[in-house]
Amino acid sequence: MQANSECRYFVREYELNDGQILKINQNEIGDVGCVVWDAAIVLSKYIESQSFKNILTLDGSNILEIGAGTGLCGIVSSCLGAQTTITDLPQFQNLINKNINENKHLIKGKAKFQVLEWGKDLELFKKDEFQCILMSDCIYYDESLEPLLTTLNQLCSRDTKIFCSFERRDTEHKKRLEKEFFKALGKDFKFYTIPISEQDKVYSCDDIVILVVEKKQ
Template sequence: MAGPGFVRTLEKRDGSALRLEQRGAGGVGCVVWDAALVLAKFLESGALGLRRCAVLELGAGTGAVGIMAATLGADVTVTDLEELQDLLNINIEKNKHLVTGSVQAKVLKWGEDVKEFLPAPDYILMADCIYYEESLEPLLKTLKDLSGPDTCVICCYEQRTMGKNPEIEKKYFELLQKDFELEKVPLEKHDEEYRSEDIHILNIRRKKNGRVFFIEILEIVL
């Protein structure tokens, strides 16, 4: 793991602030991405009512989203690969004085066994998890294995137009809609400051009773 990096501060509405250490040479999971900031501030708006809810974050990276949820009263498990556990635990420690629920870090590799994370949480949070084509099917398997009929998946991602990104995003949503219903959160419901036309928040749930629900792919990714 890379040595100490630089700290990103995320101010909360009550005047306190999350302090999130980042690592300059540790890969994509070691910095606070814009989609994580947008999702964290959306959670702070109170739209979900997280107090006493069981929350699991996938691809947590620095833990910004999950730690924010824990400051809002949720009982949170932030998950990522083994090499990111040190950074996650550092950031949990830095912000423990703000936590009103609970938060812990655990290793979870997409596509592998999720038994220790069951029963299904109330919420699954994801910020900027759509980037590698080879990770799409393992991520979808993990979502299906973790989510119950009442689990709400909140996915926030930045739309990227370079290279293969549009193709990867389109494939992801095509695969996702085989088992899940998608609803886009309108931009006006995002935090007034932390929002962007290029960053989208989706509310995702398992399909029920064989009901077919289709949302035009291009409406999401374009």
């Protein structure tokens, strides 16, 4: 099923660290990306705290979110001053544009939607166009593992930082998927886990992992 304009919406509020409230529309019916996943909240809060501590400079940076779903992480980044391109499959265009438009009074940088299907659309962006790539809960589909890796390889230079969050799941299938993804990722990329002590104190938990991923030198 698709996230289209005929779907009914329900709102998830996200409180920015300055107390302002983002209203993120979710679709009642649709594919998994139609709702905000916990991994997106954990990653957004981490990005906010890093930006607040001046460890991550978002103001004026070009940020790409892939597999964005509702677009939360990208919208949060644009509220911190980033020039953000928020991407997903074409059926997410209405939902993400709605979320960008309805939160535009809080956006200090820029946010725009663009279709990016992993493994395709490879000529869309230049290799070093983005300083950061955000991906939350994208290690989810058997059929998308290879295309996702192709896209990451295409988009990343040695200076690109990928912030990747995902929820550890108990099923044998998801465990295998995770293992396969990280084995394949390790061929061209190095990565490390952000310890929970460096994450947001409230919006963090053992089941949700944040990794920083970079191209091997």
